[in-house]
Amino acid sequence: MVSRRLDFDLVVLGGGAVGALTAMQAAERGLRCLVLRLSDRLEPEAETLRNQAWLQSGAMFTRLTGESAPSLLSLKLRAQGQRLVSELNLPHPTDRGLARFPEGQDDEIEEFIEAARELGLGASVRRLDSLDARERTGVFHRDGTVCVEVPDAPFDEAGMLVTARARASAAGAHFAEIAEPVRIEPGEDIQSWRLIIDGEKYTAPRLVLAAGIGNLDLLDALGVDHQLIVKSTPLLVIPKSEGMKAPILIDRSQKLAVACHQRQFRPPHGCLVAGVYVGTEIPSSRLRERVIPESDWSQIYQVLPARLQDFEGNGHRFTCGHEVMRTGHGRVRKEDLIVERVEPYRNVVLTLPGRATLAYRAAELALDLFDFGQHSEEMRPKPAFDLGLAWAGSVHMHHDQKYDHLDDRAKE
């Protein structure tokens, strides 16, 4: 079968945080860019839309085993999170989240505050008195704990995608929504590759793999030893804010993280998105099913306050997020980014940001790995393009009411 050439400087597979931001940065540099993105008409495939939308300040990662504080990851999260909101002109979250410790760990708490200050978080990190902590945690209040205020809060990730898409489109990028995953196969020589879209074969000069969990299939098809695995991280959507005023609550001793989203997502009372780190590895054949085993979802209920444990009466639902991480030799922390050339293939770059907070940086690093040669910043003719539908509609986070049907099949 003859391959058609996609006449773009860059093709991006995936339109989550990295894909959209790569297109924005590429198009604004004058490059012709095409994004192919699986539709999330029935449910969002993008982890960017299935997460807690917590813009990380780095405070929770200052002390990591084997590193001096503040850790490299915390420095990266701090700098790149700020950069992401500034570069996109998103509102800087001003609310203060809470890190919670068991009482009696004064040394631990002091070291936490000290390291956060070294990270540059200054007076925004401080210990709260117990009344204040009770007032801000609502139904999540626990006796025998101490809360420290941190500058962590949710940000509008759906809004971030819309902004990145609008800027990329204004600079000439194409976004196509496709019904079936794009596939890839090796070409005739050892470095070449071809895309398969709707059964047709295509070549392109450069490719960014920004497909999240979809990257595994793509790399497998190229025969690459990627050592990536996917772990399920279910989130419980509680359709009321239950008196919690803190935008984020992190209790590491319970492995619990709760994000509080305001009423624009779920009027009139907002919602909470709660997760505990479960870490069940999902075989690649079952990724698209997004099923949550009972052993995983029941772990969230075990740490919830008694009042929230009756899920039948509370209208709760689960969504199944998936996190990609690397095992073996090239292992990095699951929160850290991976941006690398896919050897031996010509002009293919893999991007996994670890956290949405690092997505702007991941996109920038990906573009730096290509040689675009000389290209004129002047308007060049738009390439003819007839695949899929334009990706142009509204974008929603998984905890919006729009996705309330998601729980029907999530629990196994």
Ligand SMILES: Cc1cc2nc3c(=O)[nH]c(=O)nc-3n(C[C@H](O)[C@H](O)[C@H](O)COP(=O)(O)OP(=O)(O)OC[C@H]3O[C@@H](n4cnc5c(N)ncnc54)[C@H](O)[C@@H]3O)c2cc1C
């Ligand atoms: C439960 C959970 C909670 C998290 N919480 C946070 C948090 O609070 N803060 C934070 O910063 N980070 C968080 N993360 C991490 C963060 O969500 C991800 O690191 C980030 O969103 C990944 O972005 P991405 O663009 O790489 O992938 P995704 O957002 O997953 O996007 C992948 C895109 O590729 C498309 N796609 C897939 N396969 C194909 C294919 N074959 N062809 C074409 N398109 C394809 C998908 O439709 C999608 O558009 C969380 C992750 C999970 C799972």
